[in-house]
Structures are given as C-alpha cells and as structure tokens.
Amino acid sequence: MRYYFDCKIESRENGGFVQIPFNIWEVCKQREVIQADVVLDNRIIACELLPVEKGNYMIHLKNEDLEGVDISESHKLLLHVSGSLIRMDQHSPYSFENPIREIDGIDIILQPSDGLCGQTCVAMLAGVTIAEVINVMDCREWQATMGRMISALNYFGIDHTDIINYTQGDPDVVLPKCCIMMEKMGRFSHYLLHYDGKFYDPNLGVMDEYDFTQLRGYLEIKCQ
Numbered sequence: 001m002r003y004y005f006d007c008k009i010e011s012r013e014n015g016g017f018v019q020i021p022f023n024i025w026e027v028c029k030q031r032e033v034i035q036a037d038v039v040l041d042n043r044i045i046a047c048e049l050l051p052v053e054k055g056n057y058m059i060h061l062k063n064e065d066l067e068g069v070d071i072s073e074s075h076k077l078l079l080h081v082s083g084s085l086i087r088m089d090q091h092s093p094y095s096f097e098n099p100i101r102e103i104d105g106i107d108i109i110l111q112p113s114d115g116l117c118g119q120t121c122v123a124m125l126a127g128v129t130i131a132e133v134i135n136v137m138d139c140r141e142w143q144a145t146m147g148r149m150i151s152a153l154n155y156f157g158i159d160h161t162d163i164i165n166y167t168q169g170d171p172d173v174v175l176p177k178c179c180i181m182m183e184k185m186g187r188f189s190h191y192l193l194h195y196d197g198k199f200y201d202p203n204l205g206v207m208d209e210y211d212f213t214q215l216r217g218y219l220e221i222k223c224q
Helices: 022-027 115-128 130-137 148-154
Strands: 002-007 010-011 017-021 034-040 044-055 056-061 073-080 161-164 180-185 188-195 198-201 204-206 213-219
Touching: 002 010, 034 056, 056 188, 115 130, 115 148, 115 188, 130 148, 148 161, 148 213
Parallel strands: 002 161
Antiparallel strands: 002 073, 010 017, 017 056, 034 044, 034 073, 044 056, 161 213, 180 188, 180 213, 188 198, 198 204
C-alpha cells in the first residue's frame, strides 16, 4: 500500500527525518524497524521507518539521499510499505472484475453501537449487512483499521486506488466522486463515506456539508 502526504524534513547529524502523519501499528499492522521506500523529488529511495512511540514512526533518510533536496521547503512524499495488508480475498467469490455490486449510489446505514464505523462504511459500499462485514473482517467494535477495511474491499471485489491521501486538515481538498474518509476522534479514527457530493456518516446520517479541517485523509473508491 502507498501513502501520500505533505511533509517537512528535519535535518540531523545522521540524516533527515520525516514524521509519518498516521499510526503505523493501526494502518500497516507492522512493528519494530520497518523497511520501506519513498518517492521524493521524483526519486525512489529505500529507507527505514523508525519507531518513536505507540505506533508513531519517522522515516529515516540518509544524508546522501538528501543531496539536492531543499529541506527548508515542504515536500510531497509517497511512502510505500510492502506487506502491510491482511489478506482476506483468497477464498472470495468476488474480484475487481466480478464485484459484489457496482457502486452507483449509497444507501445510508447507521452503526448500531459506537466503534463500528469502519465496518458500516464497508457495508454501505458492498450493499451488505454490518454483520456480514464483521464476519469478513473478523473484528469487533473499535478494531477496524484502514488496512482491514481495504482487505475487506478486496474480498468484496470493490476496486480502489492503492494510495491513501493524507490531507491533514487542508480546507481546500477536493474529494473524488467516491471515497472512504478518515477523521481523528480521540485515540481512534472515525470513518465515513463521500459519494457524489454528499457525506454518509455512520453516526449522523446523510450530510450535504463537511468541515474538511477535521479530515485526516481518504481512500478513493473506483465507481461509475
């Protein structure tokens, strides 16, 4: 999976460091030092992700990787972490060529209890019940992560881009026609959907407007 965000590079004696704007444990299900690669100024750079605390990581770039890079400026960075998804599609009857349904509209589903927003978003996209999604994802309240949701989308054959865009509260973001949105809610992320100009929140129902300063990022869902 790939993750796209704006960043600042902090210069230190042993190289440059970039703070990752999401929790690696939550999204990638990996721990300790993690091997990855980034695209910075149109160059692909192999690097390490170093743990800071409680799932927060920094990207370590060597001094030679930063030659010709203006670290006083903000940069757009594409991070790739291999093997970061839980496989759920091995025995699925669906595929991207044969999805459970075509995304041509969204019917709102409200979560029956707190902590099921991720499962509810997948249920709205797939057109199935929350119970069916919980069975596929094998997780209960407060356990849904973007990684598990993407794996569930793969199981149901719901096509999506392979980049999570982290907007980090940019009020001028322009969303694609359909996407899963992430916003920060205390220790956890809250998930909702955008489809064709409307917002489908498992807590609040259908909304015509949204405060984009609350948005952490989104994953585009391919649709008609």
